[in-house]
Amino acid sequence: MTNPFLQDKDRDAWGPGSLEMALPLIEAARIQPGMRVLEVGGGSGQIATTLAKHWSVTVFTLEPWFGGAHIQTRAANEGVWERVIGLKLKAQELPFADETFDAIISVGSFEMIGDDRPNALAEMVRVAKVGARVGIAEPMCMPVPIPPDVAELDRAGNLTFEHHFRSVEWNAELFRGTGLKAVEKSYFPNAFEWWLKYSEEGPASASLQKLMPSSRLASPRKNLERELIQRDGGRWISLGMVVGEKPAGYGS
Numbered sequence: 001m002t003n004p005f006l007q008d009k010d011r012d013a014w015g016p017g018s019l020e021m022a023l024p025l026i027e028a029a030r031i032q033p034g035m036r037v038l039e040v041g042g043g044s045g046q047i048a049t050t051l052a053k054h055w056s057v058t059v060f061t062l063e064p065w066f067g068g069a070h071i072q073t074r075a076a077n078e079g080v081w082e083r084v085i086g087l088k089l090k091a092q093e094l095p096f097a098d099e100t101f102d103a104i105i106s107v108g109s110f111e112m113i114g115d116d117r118p119n120a121l122a123e124m125v126r127v128a129k130v131g132a133r134v135g136i137a138e139p140m141c142m143p144v145p146i147p148p149d150v151a152e153l154d155r156a157g158n159l160t161f162e163h164h165f166r167s168v169e170w171n172a173e174l175f176r177g178t179g180l181k182a183v184e185k186s187y188f189p190n191a192f193e194w195w196l197k198y199s200e201e202g203p204a205s206a207s208l209q210k211l212m213p214s215s216r217l218a219s220p221r222k223n224l225e226r227e228l229i230q231r232d233g234g235r236w237i238s239l240g241m242v243v244g245e246k247p248a249g250y251g252s
Contacts, residue, residue, distance in 0.1 A: 004054045005047065009178040012044040015108035016195030017239045021137035022047050022050055022107050028184045038062070040091045040111020042126065045071030045084070045213045052083040060101075062089045091120035098177035110136040110230040111164045117174065125178050128246045134180060135243035140187070140207045140237050150232045157224040161237070168240040179251065180244030188241065192234035200228040 005019040013019050029035060033056040039048050042063035048071060052059050061071060061084065068086020077083035089095070091106075091113060104124050113120045124134055139161075146154070146162050154161045172185040189196070199222075229237060 004050050008046070008050070010046075012046045013108070013198075016139060016151070016198035017137075017188065017191065018043070018047065018108045020190070021188060021239060021241065022219045024052065024188075025105055025107060025135050025137040025241055025243070026055070028241065029103045029105055029135045031057060031103050031105075033057060034099065035125065036060070037125065038096075038101040038104040040104065040106035040120070041112070042071050042086055043107075043109065045074040045086060047107055047235055048084050048086070049075045049078045049080060052080040053078055056083075058083045058085070060085045060096075062087055062091060064090045065183070066087060072168070089182055091123055092116050094127055096127045098126055102126045102129055102132055104132065104134045105127050106136045106138065108138045110164060111138050111140070111166065114164055114191040118177070121174060121178050125180060125246060125250075130246055130250055133183070133243055133245050134175070135241065136171065137188075137241040138239065139165055140171065140238050140240035141167055142187075142238050143167040143169060144236060146236050147232065150228060150236055153224065153228045153231060157221070157228070159221070159224060159228060165237070168242060171242040172244075174187070175242055175244040178244075179247070181247050182242065183245050184241060184243035186241055188239045191239035191247065192237070194239060195229050195234075195237055199229045 003023045005022045035057045037057050037059045037060040039059055042048060042061035048059040048061040051057060063086055067088035071086030075081050125161060128134055151162055168185050168187055172182045175182050
């Protein structure tokens with residue numbers, strides 16, 4: 001199918017490769033019309049809105065930093081206000097009942113949960129229906145030690161890539177540890193190209209500039225990220241996808 005995430009001229013992704021990774025993740029998660037979907041990490045709302053519009057699903061999207069007002073505005077502009085629900089919630093503290101969602105996805109956001117990822121994933125699995133798929137597509141690292149020159153710049157600039165990024169297999173093992181059956185795990189072959197594209201973009205997307213004070217959007221951090229990405233050269237930094245399925249008899 002034509003990738004609707006790449007047709008919009010108004011690219012408003014908050015991270016590398018987000019719009020490029022969205023379609024492969026949605027296909028791997030087997031999202032179908034009529035489903036109720038949970039998105040962890042709403043960002044600009046572009047993914048949730050496009051998903052609701054082109055797949056005819058209802059999307060509950062969590063944006064713990066900025067809430068859902070800007071997401072609802074985008075959804076209204078795209079004619080899917082009633083099928084996108086933006087919420088200021090953390091994945092670790094979901095208020096939903098067990099087995100509420102038909103699919104759960106996270107694009108470019110799960111790694112930001114850091115050391116609390118096991119708790120967040122446990123909650124995500126709890127609210128997934130039996131047979132539902134839970135998937136992430138995001139910045140990951142290759143299964144090798146971080147190059148010393150990259151680690152040096154990461155620590156000097158407090159970028160925290162080393163602290164947050166994990167390999168595909170690390171994430172797959174985390175999924176298996178929560179009882180999910182890992183059905184997909186892979187790196188994106190164009191990952192470094194997407195990282196470079198992200199590094200060459202402006203200091204922040206249009207929607208992020210509206211939400212954050214200008215003092216938080218200063219270019220030094222973006223410049224450091226660009227330098228780190230270029231210095232790494234694809235040796236360690238990557239993008240990957242892991243998808244699991246909640247099996248019958250889960251938790252019994």
